[in-house]
Amino acid sequence: MEKKVSIKDIAKKLGVSAALVSYVLNNKEKEARVGLEMAERIRHTARELNYQPNLIARSLRSGRTKTIGLIVADISNPFFSNIARTIEDEASLNNYTVIFGSSDENAEKSQTLINTLIKRQVDGLIIAPAENTSPQLQVLSDRGFPYVLIDRYFNDLTANTVRINNYQASFKAVTHLYERGYRRIAMVAYKTKLPHMEDRKRGFLGALQKFGLPVMENGLMESSYENISSDVAGIMQTLLDNTENRPDSFLFATNSLAINGLKEINKRKLVVPKDLGIISFDETEAFDFFYCPLTYINQSTDRIGKEAVRILMQQLESKDKNKTEKMDTAQLVIDAQLVVQRSCGE
Amino acid sequence: MEKKVSIKDIAKKLGVSAALVSYVLNNKEKEARVGLEMAERIRHTARELNYQPNLIARSLRSGRTKTIGLIVADISNPFFSNIARTIEDEASLNNYTVIFGSSDENAEKSQTLINTLIKRQVDGLIIAPAENTSPQLQVLSDRGFPYVLIDRYFNDLTANTVRINNYQASFKAVTHLYERGYRRIAMVAYKTKLPHMEDRKRGFLGALQKFGLPVMENGLMESSYENISSDVAGIMQTLLDNTENRPDSFLFATNSLAINGLKEINKRKLVVPKDLGIISFDETEAFDFFYCPLTYINQSTDRIGKEAVRILMQQLESKDKNKTEKMDTAQLVIDAQLVVQRSCGE
DNA sequence: TGGATTTGCTTAATCGTTTGTGCTGATCAA
DNA sequence: TTGATCAGCACAAACGATTAAGCAAATCCA
Secondary structure, eight states: OOOOOOHHHHHHHHTSOHHHHHHHHTTOHHHHTOOHHHHHHHHHHHHHTTOOOOHHHHHHHHSOOOEEEEEESOTTSHHHHHHHHHHHHHHHHTTOEEEEEEOTTOHHHHHHHHHHHHHTTOSEEEEOOOTTOHHHHHHHHHHTOOEEEESOOOTTOOOEEEEEOHHHHHHHHHHHHHHTTOOSEEEEEEOOOOHHHHHHHHHHHHHHHHTTOOOOTTOEEEEOSTTHHHHHHHHHHHHHSOGGGOOSEEEESSHHHHHHHHHHHHHTTOOTTTTOEEEEESOOHHHHHSSSOOEEEEOOHHHHHHHHHHHHHHHHHHHHHOSSSOOOOOEEEEOOEEEOOSBTBO | OOOOOOHHHHHHHHTSOHHHHHHHHTTOHHHHTOOHHHHHHHHHHHHHTTOOOOHHHHHHHHSOOOEEEEEESOTTSHHHHHHHHHHHHHHHHTTOEEEEEEOTTOHHHHHHHHHHHHHTTOSEEEEOOOTTOHHHHHHHHHHTOOEEEESOOOTTOOOEEEEEOHHHHHHHHHHHHHHTTOOSEEEEEEOOOOHHHHHHHHHHHHHHHHTTOOOOTTOEEEEOSTTHHHHHHHHHHHHHSOGGGOOSEEEESSHHHHHHHHHHHHHTTOOTTTTOEEEEESOOHHHHHSSSOOEEEEOOHHHHHHHHHHHHHHHHHHHHHOSSSOOOOOEEEEOOEEEOOSBTBO
16 A cells, blocks of 8 residues: 655655645645745645645644534434435535444443544534433533434433424324324334433324324334334234224334334235325335325424534534533424325325 | 543543553553553543543554445435445444445545545545446555445456346346246336446346347336436336337336336336336335335345455455555455345236 | 844644653562 | 663654744845
8 A cells, every 4th residue: 555645745855844835735825924936836746646634633633523423223224314314415515524323222332332433533423312311412411512413302401402393293193194084093103211202102192182082992002123023013913903993094103113014004905095094204215105105294304414414513613613601502393294195095 | 621531631640651551541561561550540540530542643643543434326325324234333343433425426426535535544445336436446446545346346447346246136037027927028227337237237138138038119228317206207108108019027227216117107007016017126115115015136235235344354454464465356246136025926 | 234024934842642662770690 | 799680660752734933034124
C-alpha cells in the first residue's frame, strides 16, 4: 500500500514549512499572508500528489469528528433503513458522515453501542431508543452530550425528540374502521413499556370508548420482539380460530406485526377487506403490494430523518458557539397521516 | 459538556506518567514491568473516572481506525439494508464499526463517497459498485487499498468479489418457468452495462435458446434506475396491453423491478399464476406478502455480507503482517437458490 | 537615513495515545 | 566492595493537522 501523502510531503517537496501548506489548503492565505506565487505552487503540488487531508488528525486537533452516530432497533427494518437513508443524505449536506448500529431492542446492546460510538468521538447521536435505556440517555444528558431521539421517547427524560402523535394516530385509525362499519376491532401491539407503544394502545382504547365499543376478549394482544413470528402466530390463532367471537378488523402497531399477522390471515384464506378490515402503522413496500393494498399510518420517515438531523445540527452549532448556556430541548411531534387504501373497504 | 477524561487525567490524579497508565489499560503491565499495586490503582481510577479511550487519538497513532466503509446503491433498499445489517454484525464481532453511504448508482457520487471515506481513514471498503466506476476501483487497487466488491463486478478489474452466479440463476429461473409450462417468457431488467445484470440477461437468453424458445418481441425490456416507476409502467403497458402477443410469464431482474411490475399487473387485474407466472431476483418481505407468494432467486444477503467481511478482514490482517507481498484476490461465487413458492403454479 | 510597518515565512505547541529508550535505586553474586 | 541485573517508573517522540507567536527581510514614511 502506497504511503498516504501528508501535508509534510507537500512541504518537503517545496522546501517550506508544513504550516504554510496548511494555511493555503485551508484558504487562509490572506490571514496568514502567504505569497501569491507560493500559494499557487502549494495548491499545484497538492493536486499533483493527490493529497487527501487526514480527517482523523484534524479531528484530534479540533475535537470534532463531523460524524454522527445512528442507533436503531434494526437497520434491516424498512422503517429504519428509510430513516437511515434520509439521515445519510441530510448529514452529507452538512458535511457529516454516519456510523450506525442496531440495538435489537436490547438495552445492553444499546449501552455497548453508545459507548463504542462515544469512544469514536461522534459529535452527536440520533437514537431510536430501546426499552429500559432511559438511564443510559440520562447519563448523556447529564454530560451534556448532544443527541436526538426518534420514534420513541421516555416520560422521565427531557430530551430532543422527533416522533409522531401516536395516540392521535391510533385514534384516527380506529375512527376510520368504525366509520367503515367495523365494530369488532382488535389490536396487535408489542409487549413493551415504551411510551410510544403505550400511546398507540391508549389511542386504540380511547377510540373504542368514544364509540361505545367494548374491548373484546383478547382484543388487545401483545407480541414480544424476539419471537415475533411465533408470538403473532399464536395471537392470530387465538383471535381467528375462535369463530363465534372473531374480530372483524385489526389494527397492527408496526409493519412487522402486520406482515406476520397477514401471513396468518392468508393461511386461513380470510379475505381483506371482506372478512377483515386492516390498518397498520408504518409504511413499507409490502403494504402496497398486498392484493388489497393496505390502509396504513404513514410516519413520514423522510420528515423524521430530516428533522432529527436539523435539530442535532442546531445543538452542535450552539455547543460550538456558546459553551455556557444549554439550548432548550426540542420536542417535535409530527402529525401522522392515515393513508387510505383498500384494506378497509372502498 | 463535561470535559472528557483522558489518560493524562488519570495520570495526574495518581501523580504518575501517562505512559504508565497506557501500559496498564492496554494490559501490557508485564512487558512494561508495572508494579502490581500501581496497576490496580490505575485500573481503579480509570473505572472511577469512567475513562473511555479516545479512539481517534489511537487511530492517529496506529494508522488503523478499525472502521470499514460500506458503499451501496441505496441503503433503504431491503436487499442492501439486509446486507448492511449482516456486515454490521460481522464487523462488530471483529471490533470494527461501519460507515455507510449510498451511491444511487451514480459514478460521481461513488467517487465522492470513496474520497470521503478514505479521508476518514477507513481501513477498508465494501462496495456494491455502480456503473462506470471501474476506473475508481482500479485506482484503489493500484494504491493497494483493501476493498471487496459485493453483488457486482467488472470484467476489466481484478478485485475481491462476493457475488452470485447470475447467469446460472437466470437460467435456472427460466428452466423452472419452462417446466411449469410457460413458453412466452419475458424479462424486465435494468439498462446498465454492469456485468452482473448482463449475466442475468444472458442467462435468460441462453435458457430460451436451450429450450428452443424464440425471444419474444419486446421480450427483454430494460428500465432506467432513476425513473424506474414510469419506465416499468411503460414496459408493462407495452407487454401487457398487446393482448394477442402477451407474455405468459415474467422474470424480473431485481426486487424493485418486480414490485413496480406487479403493481402494473395488479392494476390490470391479471392473476398470478393463472394469467402470468412470475419469478424475481432478490428476496424481500413483500414477496411473501403477495396474495400468491412469489417464487424468487434468493441471493442470501447473509452469506454475502459475512463472506465480504471475512475476506476484507483477511486482507487487512495480511496487510498488517506482511507489508511486502500482496494477497491473492478472492473471487467468491455463491450459488443462488431458487425459492419455489406459488407464483409459477403449484 | 532611520525607525516603523508590512510581507512572507518558520517555530513550536497542541489534540490523546502509544511505545522505545533511559534513569534510579534496590537486589544479587562473587 | 563492586559490577551486573532487574524492577519500576519517567521521558520524549511520533501520528497529521492547526494556529498563535515570532523573526528576518523588504518596504514605507517622514
